[in-house]
Amino acid sequence: MKSYEVNFDGLVGPTHNYGGLSYGNVASQSNSQQSSNPKEAALQGLAKMKALMDMGFQQGVLAPQERPDVAALRRLGFAGSDAQVIQRAAKEAMPLLVASCSASSMWVANAATVSPSADTADGRVHFTAANLNCKYHRSIEHPTTSRVLGAMFADQQHFAHHAALPAVAQFGDEGAANHTRFCRAYGEAGVEFFVFGRSAFDSRYPSPQKYPARQTLEASRAVARLHGLSEEGVVYAQQNPAVIDQGVFHNDVIAVGNGEVLFYHEDAFLDTDKMLAELSDKIAKVGGKFQPVCVPRSAVTVDDAVRSYLFNSQLLSRADGSMLLIVPEECRGNERVWNYLQGLTGSGGVIREVKVFDLKQSMQNGGGPACLRLRVALNETELAAVNPGVIMTAPLYESLTQWVERHYRDRMTENDLADPQLLLECRSALDELTQILKLGAVYPFQIN
Template sequence: MKSYEVNFDGLVGPTHNYGGLSYGNVASQSNSQQSSNPKEAALQGLAKMKALMDMGFQQGVLAPQERPDVAALRRLGFSGTDAQVIERAAKEAMPLLVASCSASSMWVANAATVSPSADTADGRVHFTAANLNCKYHRSIEHPTTSRVLGAMFANQQHFAHHAALPAVAQFGDEGAANHTRFCREYGEAGVEFFVFGRSAFDTRYPAPQKYPARQTLEASQAVARLHGLRDEGVVYAQQNPNVIDQGVFHNDVIAVGNGEVLFYHEDAFLETEQMLAELQGKLAKVGGKFQSICVPRSSVTVDDAVRSYLFNSQLLSRPDGSMLLIVPQECQANERVWAYLQSLTSSGGLIREVKVFDLKQSMQNGGGPACLRLRVALNETELAAVNPGVIMTAPLYGSLTAWVEKHYRDRLSENDLADPQLLLECRTALDELTQILKLGAVYPFQIN
């Protein structure tokens, strides 16, 4: 039976803005308060989805969230009609309104952690929604994320869904941005790789001093237990706290893996040699041959990696066994990064080609190609059980492009977030989107 790695990309929401909400994310903070272009952002994301589909890769789409989140504002003491809640928040606590309008759910690498059926005890694909409790604007996402994933992967024979972990610092969970999987074939048993920034209970692990470590060891271990993973099929590794303090807020800003290959920066991890040996040994036990590509700091600095998002790329397997790297334009603009990539692809190694995409709207808010996609390994039977409305096709691309053109603004500033009309525009657009994607009622305004 054939198996695939399907990339489900996040569709950028109508309230895409530069609120500068993500402390520790250099791009998010440095572009704070600039005007955004939600229409351009959504179309850039859709263009990447369409391009990968045209290249023969399996591609899906994951819907955005309702914003502003009026229910969240009500929980914080704002009352009245929806319009009055927004107006009061804008007048009395603008930062809370900005947080409630965040379109950060577009970065669906943080939506959940996914384990394929070949790895799990019950032979189902398991999803655990990320609690994202390190940042308030993201911590309010998981209830809707769970409903959307449930509507996409609804067949209980093949799919199992877990609620987010307890929303406390000890179980900070940022989803697939700190998780990857190594395997010989997507449908075969593999080794799941969990990267954490700190331990909540074990003081032997060092912690960063400047920026918060968002993923805990304890959260990663809990997800592995929920998914029924075997000890011999799991490797835990600690992110280098020094690179977290340089703006590497998730592992997918400093490393990316696919198939049997890990592409990583020399300074990405602690105890690197021990980690590589463990990955090699465990993958060998299930028939795989682990390979790694280390980018030396002498060629690409951590600062280069953060500014270019070299590692926040998509590493994709081609039928001939070679790999394709999908990178943002910022890699081409960085002289050292681009020189490294040219030497990499001309060396005859595993990564043979680099394709560049314009994702400026997302990049300015701190999210590159890897942030925009949630990877789900599926066999043919499981893929057939996925809601067909969310699988990208040429007609769906056309429908979504027309939908964006119809509903999205081409400019959004902080002052625009105080306009109650924006909520109505968002709800109208999302109501139509659920029909296009055949999701049913997944948003609070459709349920309540």
């Protein structure tokens, strides 16, 4: 039976803005308060989805969230009509309104952790929505994320869904941004690689001193248990605290894996040699041959990696066994990074080609190509059980492009977030989107 890795890309929401809400994310903070362009951001993301589909890759779409989140503001004491809640929040607590308007759900690499059926005890694909507990504006996402994923992967014979972990610091979970999977083929048993920033209960693990470590070891272990993963099919590794303090807020800012390949920076992990040996041993036991590709700090510094998002790239398997690296335009703008990539693809190694995409709108908000997609390995039967409305096709691309053109603004500032009309525009857009994607009622305004 054939198997595929399907990339479900997040559709950038109508309130895309540069709120600078993510402490530890250098790009997000450095562009805080600048004017954004939601329409351009959504169209750039759709163009990437369409391009990958045209290259023959399986591509899907993950819907954005309702913003501003008026219900969240009500829980914080703002009362009255929806318009009054927004106006009062803008007057009394603008930072809370900005947080409630964040379009950060576009980073669907943080939406959930996914384990394919070949790895799980019950032979189903398992999803655990990330609690994203480290940041308030992200912690309010998982209830809607769970409903959207449930509408996309509804067949209980093939798919299992778990609620987010307890919303406390000890179980901080950032989803697939700190998780990858190695395998010989997507339909075969693999090794799931969980990267954590700190341990909540074991003081033997060092922590960063400046920026928060968002993923805990305890959260990673809990997800592995929920998904029914075997000890032989899991490797845990600690992110280097020093690189977290340099702006590497998730592992996918410093490493990316696919198939049998791990593409990583020399300074990405602690105890790197031990981790590589464990991965190599466990991958060999499931019939694979581990291929680590280390980028030396002498060629690309951590600062280069953070500024260019070299590692926040998509590493895709092609039919001939080679791999394609999808990078943002910022990689071409960094001389050291671009020189390294030219040498990499010319070396005869497994990564043979680099394709560049303009994702400036999302990059300025702190995320690149890998942040925008959630990877789901599916066999033919499971793919057929996915809601067909969310699988990218040429007609769907045209429908979504027209939908964006109708509903999105081309300029967004902090002051625009205080406009009650923005909520009505967002709800109107999302109500139409759920019909296009055949999701049913998944948003609070549709349910309540």
